Amino acid sequence: MFRSACRCLTAPPQRRLGCVFSPVRALSEQPGSGNEAHDPTADADPSPEGKIRPRKIPSDCSVLLFPGQGSQFVGMGRGLTKYPNVKEMFAAAQRILGYDLLSLCLEGPEEELMKTVHCQPAVFVNSLAAVEKLNHTNPQAIETCVAAAGFSVGEFAALVFSGAMTFEEALYVVKVRAEAMQRASELVPSGMLSVIGKPQAQYKYACLQAKEHCRSQGIDNPVCSVANYLFPDARVIAGHKEALDFLQKNSRQLHFMRTKMLPVSGAFHTELMECALEPLREVLRQVKVQRPEIRVYSNVDGKRYMNESHVKRQLVKQLVSPVKWEQSLHEIYERTQGQMFPHTYEVGTGKQLGATLQKCNRKAFQSYAHVDATDSDL
Numbered sequence: 001m002f003r004s005a006c007r008c009l010t011a012p013p014q015r016r017l018g019c020v021f022s023p024v025r026a027l028s029e030q031p032g033s034g035n036e037a038h039d040p041t042a043d044a045d046p047s048p049e050g051k052i053r054p055r056k057i058p059s060d061c062s063v064l065l066f067p068g069q070g071s072q073f074v075g076m077g078r079g080l081t082k083y084p085n086v087k088e089m090f091a092a093a094q095r096i097l098g099y100d101l102l103s104l105c106l107e108g109p110e111e112e113l114m115k116t117v118h119c120q121p122a123v124f125v126n127s128l129a130a131v132e133k134l135n136h137t138n139p140q141a142i143e144t145c146v147a148a149a150g151f152s153v154g155e156f157a158a159l160v161f162s163g164a165m166t167f168e169e170a171l172y173v174v175k176v177r178a179e180a181m182q183r184a185s186e187l188v189p190s191g192m193l194s195v196i197g198k199p200q201a202q203y204k205y206a207c208l209q210a211k212e213h214c215r216s217q218g219i220d221n222p223v224c225s226v227a228n229y230l231f232p233d234a235r236v237i238a239g240h241k242e243a244l245d246f247l248q249k250n251s252r253q254l255h256f257m258r259t260k261m262l263p264v265s266g267a268f269h270t271e272l273m274e275c276a277l278e279p280l281r282e283v284l285r286q287v288k289v290q291r292p293e294i295r296v297y298s299n300v301d302g303k304r305y306m307n308e309s310h311v312k313r314q315l316v317k318q319l320v321s322p323v324k325w326e327q328s329l330h331e332i333y334e335r336t337q338g339q340m341f342p343h344t345y346e347v348g349t350g351k352q353l354g355a356t357l358q359k360c361n362r363k364a365f366q367s368y369a370h371v372d373a374t375d376s377d378l
Contacts, residue, residue: 004189004255034098041161049328059367062141063332065357066127066150066157068323070262071350072119074108080129084138089167092260093125095172099124109298116185118263120153121171121180126373127157127348128167134347134371141345147295149328151353152268153177155299155315156256162292169287171316176283186267187275189241190223192262193248197233201255209250217242227269227325232361238267273319280319284312325353326360335356335363344368 081087081102090102104113105122112118127150135142150158153174160170197203207224209245214222224239226248237247248259266272296305298314302324305311333341340363346353351370358365 001328003173006108015298020186033085038144044104061144061342063156063344064131064145064148064156064161064340065160065344065353066148067123067346067348067353068151068352069119069123069153069268070264071348071352072105072113072122072126072194073349074110074113075106076126076290076373077102077105077129077350080126080133080373082375083129083132083166086132087152089125089129089132092168093171094119096168114263115182117178117182120181121174123349124153124157124171124174127154127169128309129162130347130373131157131161133375134345141343146342147297147332149297150299152299152318152323153323154348155296155318157348158296159289159292159305159311162294162296164290164292164296164305164308165287172267173280173283173287177276177280177319180279181266181268181273182278184273185264185268188270188272188284190239190267190288191241192227192238193238193244194258194260194262194269195235195237195247195256196258197235198224198255198257199233201233203235203237203289204249206254206256207237207243209254210239210246212349213246214240214242223270225270226322228323229269230327234359238270239272240267269318269320269322271320276319277316281316284315297328297331299323299325299328302331304331325356329357329360333361341367345371346374347371349373 055194072251077090083091095103101118101121104118105126113122129143145161148158150156156165156170156174159165160167165173166268195203203226207226210224211222214224219240219242222243224237224241224243226235227238228236230236238310244261247256248261251259261329289311291307292305292311297303298305299313299318300321305314335341341361344354344357344364344367346368354365354368354370357368
């Protein structure tokens with residue numbers, strides 16, 4: 001399998017998992033009933049052999065964040081094939097996808113790259129190519145990585161990096177997922193609306209009003225709901241196009257300061273994606289998934305993936321559930337006052353995840369860096 005070729009993606013656990021970063025949960029979820037603060041470096045995870053892995057302070061550890069759909073651009077991947085394994089990754093992608101992904105990333109055309117069926121594999125492969133770049137320029141960041149999270153399709157890259165899935169099998173799942181989501185998005189005019197609201201904005205109430213408007217237009221079973229939780233007062237709302245038009249036209253009354261339609265083809269992470277569930281569920285039955293070797297956090301609830309069946313269940317549920325990115329960041333970075341933060345690397349196209357981290361946790365953002373899916377030296 002291709003996984004064996006990607007050395008930095010499957011570094012031996014004793015090297016890459018020398019430190020396991022454990023986020024602070026609510027005291028009510030911790031063992032015991034005392035009010036003492038919880039040190040995330042104090043709870044050691046047992047290794048597969050039952051031994052306790054050694055610990056390092058959080059500032060000696062790293063966290064990787066993987067971007068999702070919408071971050072793609074023509075030119076992504078430029079210069080990365082000079083790094084080990086990247087040529088092989090794109091060659092494998094061409095075999096699995098049936099078209100030249102590298103050429104599409106480098107040259108476009110843009111309207112083809114923007115299609116869901118193409119951009120999801122493109123973001124996935126380029127994110128892992130950026131990991132290879134990071135491994136070349138800063139191998140310690142890979143070796144000391146203790147946690148990862150990915151936004152929507154970015155979860156698949158995070159799971160490959162964690163050793164839970166092979167590159168080839170994960171890319172095939174992404175292919176099936178993207179095709180199913182593309183078909184679902186073509187069934188009804190729909191989309192996604194980015195919203196920055198005032199503190200008094202009530203997003204669920206706004207969605208109820210938008211759905212009521214749709215019913216008045218003769219639309220049965222209208223869909224309008226929060227699809228992404230980004231940072232405080234920032235949401236992405238998805239659903240029928242008529243509902244999103246209503247929200248934009250009535251933004252002032254709804255206490256929205258800014259709205260913007262996203263360049264995507266459908267209402268992802270809503271019930272309008274239900275017809276994509278079975279193709280994804282079926283392809284996940286065909287691939288092998290292992291327990292991640294580092295902590296990987298699910299978009300569905302912001303909690304850590306625990307085992308193979310948990311990974312598969314959550315990846316399917318993610319299609320019709322909101323991406324709880326803000327909640328995931330709180331889970332990853334919450335700690336007692338004075339506790340140091342790990343280094344964070346956003347690997348792949350765009351800096352959107354860094355922007356959300358800055359809004360959610362300014363102290364954690366001070367140790368943030370972006371590893372672009374291009375090589376600026378060329």
